Structure formats: structure tokens, C-alpha cells
Amino acid sequence: KLLSPKKQTEQRPSTDIMLERVKTAVRVWTSKAPTDKKIWLSIQKKNISCGAQNFLWRCLHDSYRLGKKWFHLEGYEEHASCHECNELDSLDHILTVCKTPGQELIWKLTETLWNRTGKPWPDISLGVILGCGLSNHIVNNELPDTGLNRLFLIIVSEAACLIWKICCEWKIKHEGRLDKCPTAIEVANKWRSTMSKRIQFEIIASNSGRFKNKAIPFKMVKKTWGKLLSTENLQGLRMRDITGFLVGIGLDDPP
Template sequence: MPGTHHSNQIGELVAVLVALQSINPQTPIKFITDSKYVINGLTTHLSSWEDSGWIEVSNAPLFKAIAYHLRRRPTPTTFQWVKGHSGVEGNEKADQLAQSGATKADVDEVDLYVPRNFDIQGAKLSLITQQLAYRALMADTHLKYNRQTLCLLSITRAAIENLTTTLETDETIWKSCRHKDITKKIQMFIYKTLNNAYKLGEFWLQIPTFEQRARCSACGELSESMEHILVQCNNLARKKIWSMVRTIWPRKYGPWPEPSIGLILGCGALSLPQNPQNRDSDNENRNATKIAKGPSRLLRILLSESAYLIWTVRCERAIKGQTHTTENITSRWANTINRRLQLDRAIAARTERSSKAITLVAQTWADIIKIDTNNTTQQNNDEWVTTLEVLVGIKLPRPSQTEETR
């Protein structure tokens, strides 16, 4: 299929286009598909997309070509939606062919030609807004990333694919930096790290009399990097924080994924299946499984908050010369996670919050908290989420007397 990002949806669009190009225009066609994306795009959204000049519309060249061939046909063309994976033989075979097309190594030549008199250019002046015009300008702006950023994007993409089997685009990775489950200051931290904006390691080697700043102040590593700080350094604080995260992670969610720079930078795009066993199954089965919203959200919070705390502690040590004891690190990490928990509860306690939002908070934290019900006569199900009078906090992992912190 054309393009660099392939999916079943694109495969079905290509199938519709090739069918329209191959079948005699005098012959009526009925398309049966489980893709609401294809049907809605060619019926409900088509006129509005044309009026807006196709600004920020994914797969616009394919939709344009299909619309051209639909309009030049004198005979009826109809679309019927069927439920996916419901045993409809034709639909099942079509899904398999679409998946095969998405995973092909060789790119097929697809004719996307649209005559000029059919190709509507620009957006309608009567409908354009400042927001739409700004998006059009941004869409035509092509940024050039430096070598380090391209490398980090590739590492992040591979780490996400290894855990979720989903191959994310650069655009998705950048958008995941602003995921709502990540606090604003950590969003900025991840964004700046992806842009290689922090002055670390090799940066100081180019400045006379400051070469010593390139070394890690904890272990003496010659060229300090963000990856070294977050996942490689032998510093006690880093080891202790990840050890506590590993210990508090509920076993029923599957094994704790070993932190890497890619997982940390791509934490906003991570998701876990409802059945932990599906994490080790083949790609097709894993893509068909439902997402466990609570565990996925907990994973994003633990990764982002813990990584940012490691960075904060490193800056205090390297810049301010502070030292940190095991007790201090344990207390700060517990306070950090507890603040996120209490923030979730405070937001969920607002009267306009839906039951789904309350359930999501409960699913996120229920397996790692302890509840003090001494001051309450009754505590049912998820009542602790919105009853702020109830004392709730995470269960701190008990220090091991035999196992050395890893």
C-alpha cells in the first residue's frame, strides 16, 4: 500500500478504490464492510472535509480519489456496515487481505489520479476560521529533527511496539507527550528530553574548563545522558525508586515492564490488555484484545512520576550538592504517588463527574492502596474515591532484609 504508515483502515480504503477503478462504471456496486471509518468518511464527512480544504484529514489523497470515481459512476454505489469478527465469511477474508496488504514489504502502485476539475483546492472562505487557517499553516510546516531526536523517536517507537505490538508514528509519539494522565511539568520534561534540549554529557565537552560536567556526579560515567540518569546509573536513588515501583506493581496485571528510555518517553502511548497473558501472544491476537484502562493508566502514572523524581533528585545532587538517604527517597516517592492519588480523588469528587470517571479512578488505584475506615460506618465498592473524609494512601512496599536493592 502507498505511504509509510499502514493499517487495516488504509487497506480497506485501497480495496474500495481499486474496486471502483476495476469494475465497469455501468455496473452497480455494493460494498459490505465493518469499517465505519470508510463508510462515514465517504458519506457523512465527505462534504465537510471538502469544504475545509481537507485540512488535517488523514488519508486525504485516498478519499479524494474514491470520491472522484464515485461521482463519475452513473449507477448506484451502496455501502453496508456489518459487525466485525461476527463470522461473516466475506468480511473475515477481507480483513485478512487488508492485514496482508498492511504488512507487505513491497509497496503497490495505487492510482490516486484526480482530474483538476474534480480536485477542489482550498477551503471555503465562508466556512474558514482562524483555528482552521492556523492548522493549515502548521500542516505545511515540515520540521527537521536533529540526529539525537530521530534516534530517540526510533527507540521510543520500538519500545512501545515491543509492549503493545502497535507501531506508532512520530506524530502519535509527540501527541502522547501531552497525554492527560501525565502532569504538565512531566509533559514538558518528556517533550524536552525527546528534543534533546537538556544540557548533558557531550554538550559540556565542547566548552573549555567545563568538561568535568560531562561526567555523572554519582558513578563517574564519562558522558552522562538522560538514558544513563533514568535507567542505567548505579546511584542508590534511581535503584530504590524503580525497586519500589516494581514491588508495588500488582502481579495480576502481569510482570512489571523493565523501564527503558523508550518506555519512559512513550509512556503516554502505552496500553495493557485486559488479560495479561495476551502480552505474550502473537500480534494478531494482541491487537484484537480489549484495553485494560485502569492498569494502563497506573502504568503511565508510575513510569512518568518515578522517572521525573529520579531526574529531580539527580539535579539536586549534581547542581545543589545535596545527598539523599534511602529513607528520604522512600518518603519522597510515596508522597509523589500519594499526591497523584489525592488529586484523582479530588477531581472525581466534583459533582459533575460521571460514574465512568469515578470507576476509572477506582480501577487505577484500587490494587495498590490501603483504606482507613475507622471514621466511617460503611464503605462500599468505589465510595472511597469521592468520600474525601476517608484516609486513603498507597501501600508502601516493605523493605527486604535479604534482597539487595537492584
């Protein structure tokens, strides 16, 4: 389980900076500024996959070795920069700016999926990504729209985590070679696979007969994905049906 730093423990300056960035972004996005506690709790929600939780937690602590953190390691200084963009590497750069290997396409696909809800898509920034569990959509101007807020949390956290995984695979496994950079089709297929698996997991996990009190309430799954998938037989969907839907909403021709 992910835990926020204890009150008596002094936070690292880099963590404080990240928290302030989230507060600023969420304030602009939702008109409400969250507390540090709410930010930490938002990345511990059980709706976030374990992989995405760990990723967001490390991002909030700014604990990944990126950019200037390489400067003091003799012989590794070249790892500080993105060779393709010729800029200092950072979480901002990888998740929202880098030309390779596919972050722009992944956000376009995620935005296209979200647009099916009819709700506005925010300007994606590092602060919005790390604060994705703090969206504030409401129903009838009163109650939180749990399905919509949950959907945003899931698709943004999964998209960001996927961008990071693809980047790590390209830079570490393939040493950042341009001839090994994934194509747009490969990136789109990875995105479809990630989203399809998540939807399929939720459908399976909502089986109360199989998982008893540990099952995800089917009403919540339906609130989250029902409108997007446009089907009355949500529990009967198979992986190929879900993947077919993701292709069928205009994502089969990536730019």
C-alpha cells in the same frame, strides 16, 4: 499545551534518534510499533502531570545539556561525566543506570506497586519511559484496559520525573557531593510522597459536585487505583491512609 513539531519543520537529528528508540522499545514491549504522531500524542495525554509532560517532551527532543554537550564550553567540561560512576552523563545513565542518587530504588518501588496488578513489569529503558503512554494492556482479549494503561502511564512518568528532580537537586544544589546524596530512606519517602499526592489529587479531582464537567470521572479513578488500594471507600481516603498503604505493601524497608 505541548505540541509536536509541525510537519513542515525539519526535526533535529537528536529528536529523530529519540523517536526511533521509543519505537524500538515499544515494539519489543507491546509487539506494536507506534508512529511519530502517536508518540507525540502519548505525552500530551491529560493523565500526565504538567511537570512530567514537560520532562518527557524535553527528553524526546534530547534538549537537556548532558554529556558531550558540555565539551564545547571551556571550563565546564567536567560536567560532562557522572563523577560517581565515571561515565559520560546522559538521560539513559541518569534514569536507568546511575548508582546515585536513588534511581534503582525508585524503579524497585514503582515495580513493587505495579506488581499488585498481577501484570508483568517490562524491562525499564529510556524507550519504555518515553513511551509509557503507549502501553497496550487489554481486557478479554479485545478492548484496551484503560485503567491499567492509565496506571502504567502515571506511575512511570511520575517516577522518571522524580528521578530527574532528585538528580538535579543533588548535582546542582549540592554540587554532586557524596555526603549530600539522599539516603535510601529519603528517596523512598520522596517516592511515597509523589505517589500519595497524585492519588489524593485524583480522588479530589473526581468530585463532580465540586468540579462539574471538569472532574475526572470517578469510574476512571476507580479503574486506575481501586484494585491497588483495596478499598470500597476510595473517595473517603485521606493522605495518611494512602501513604500508609504505600508503606504497608512492603516498601518501608528500602534496600
